[in-house]
Amino acid sequence: MPRPIQATIHTEALRHNLSRVRQSAPDARVWAVVKANAYGHGLARVFEGLRGADGFALLDLDEAATLRGLGWRGPILLLEGVFELRDLELCSRLDLWHTVHCNAQIDMLATHKTHVPHRIFLKLNSGMNRLGFAPAQFRAAWARLNVLPQVEEISLLTHFSDADGGAGIAQQLAVFERITQDLPGERSLSNSAAILRHMGHAGHGEAGLSSDWIRPGVVLYGASPDHPAHSVADWGLQPAMSLRSRIVATQTLDVGDTVGYGSTFCAPVPMRIGVVACGYADGYMRSSGPQGTPVLVNGVRTRSVGRVSMDLMTVDLTPVPDADIGSEVTLWGQSSDGVLLPIDEVAAAGGTIGYELMCALAARVPVVVA
Numbered sequence: 001m002p003r004p005i006q007a008t009i010h011t012e013a014l015r016h017n018l019s020r021v022r023q024s025a026p027d028a029r030v031w032a033v034v035k036a037n038a039y040g041h042g043l044a045r046v047f048e049g050l051r052g053a054d055g056f057a058l059l060d061l062d063e064a065a066t067l068r069g070l071g072w073r074g075p076i077l078l079l080e081g082v083f084e085l086r087d088l089e090l091c092s093r094l095d096l097w098h099t100v101h102c103n104a105q106i107d108m109l110a111t112h113k114t115h116v117p118h119r120i121f122l123k124l125n126s127g128m129n130r131l132g133f134a135p136a137q138f139r140a141a142w143a144r145l146n147v148l149p150q151v152e153e154i155s156l157l158t159h160f161s162d163a164d165g166g167a168g169i170a171q172q173l174a175v176f177e178r179i180t181q182d183l184p185g186e187r188s189l190s191n192s193a194a195i196l197r198h199m200g201h202a203g204h205g206e207a208g209l210s211s212d213w214i215r216p217g218v219v220l221y222g223a224s225p226d227h228p229a230h231s232v233a234d235w236g237l238q239p240a241m242s243l244r245s246r247i248v249a250t251q252t253l254d255v256g257d258t259v260g261y262g263s264t265f266c267a268p269v270p271m272r273i274g275v276v277a278c279g280y281a282d283g284y285m286r287s288s289g290p291q292g293t294p295v296l297v298n299g300v301r302t303r304s305v306g307r308v309s310m311d312l313m314t315v316d317l318t319p320v321p322d323a324d325i326g327s328e329v330t331l332w333g334q335s336s337d338g339v340l341l342p343i344d345e346v347a348a349a350g351g352t353i354g355y356e357l358m359c360a361l362a363a364r365v366p367v368v369v370a
C-alpha cells in the first residue's frame, strides 16, 4: 500500500470560482492564470474545470505547448513574454500572445521572421517596479511596436502591487490612465485581489476599475488574495485542492514528555497524539508558531504539536478521542465529509500565504481529480 497522503483536485470548485470571478467583472474576458503548473494543482488536472475561461495565461513555453496538446485552441498569453529569439518561433507555431516588457523583446520581435503577425500585450510599469516600461518610455515602445510588420495588435497591460490592501490601486491606476488614455487597444489590469476588492461586486467595488481582460490566479484555486482581511468564506470561494493523509501511529504522553526533533513540544497534561504521514518533503511547511498549525482529524479541528519532519508530523488528539491509526487527517481544503480548513489559515500559522503552500505541493504526493 502506498503512503496514505493524497491531494484531490476539485473540478467543480474550479468551475465555481471561475463563475465567482465573472460575477465581479461580468463584462471582462478572463485569463485563467495557470503559471507554476496551475499553482501546484497540475495544468492538465485543472484544464477541465477552467476551460470555461476566455484564455489561459502562464509563463513557460512548455506549459503553453501542454495546453495546445490538451486541445485548447483559444488565446494563450505569455505573462513575461519571450526570453530568447527562438521562443518567438514557438509563439508563431502555437499562436501564443505575448507580453512585451522591455526593449530587448522588441529587438527580438523586429528580427523575427513570421507570416503570422503577433498579438502583443505591452506592459507598463505603473509603480510595481518589477517588469514593464517606465511611464516615460511607454509611448515610444508602443510607437516602435506599432510599425513592426510582426505585430498584429497591441493591448495594454499593467500589474498592481497593493490591490490586496496597503497603498491600494489608485495611484498606479492614475499612472496607467494618464499614459495610455489616447492609445487604442484592449486593457488588461486586475489580479485576484483587484477583481474582488476593486471591481464592481456589491459592497466591495471601488469605482473606476474596468478592464477588458482580467487575470485571476489564486482566486480560481479557492484561496483568498487578501487573507486575513477576507476569508474564502467572505469571498464565496471553494478550495480547489484538498490535501489529506492518515494517522499511521499514536503515542500516549505523560506530563513532561516531549515530541519530535528538538523536543520543542512538552506535554502539559497527559495526552494522546497522532503521527501523520505528511512532512516537509510533501510540501508542508516546517515552520510554524508556538500554537502549531491547524489540521482536521476525522473532520474535527485540532493542531500540530512539535516539529514537522521530512515525512511525518504529530497532532494533538485531545479533541478527537475516537481517532486512531487510519483516521483521516486533512492538512488543507476539505475533509471527505465536507469540513473546511482554508489553506490561508494553515499558511498564516506558518508565516506564509496560501499561494506559496499550494505551489509547494511536492511531486511525490499522488494527486487525483474529483
Ligand SMILES: *Cc1c(COP(=O)(O)O)cnc(C)c1O
Binding pocket: 033, 035, 079, 159, 190, 191, 192, 193, 215, 216, 217, 218, 219, 225
Ligand atoms: C501571477 C499573476 C497574476 C495572478 O495573480 P493572483 O494574485 O494569483 O491573482 C496576474 N497577473 C500577472 C502578471 C501575474 O504574474
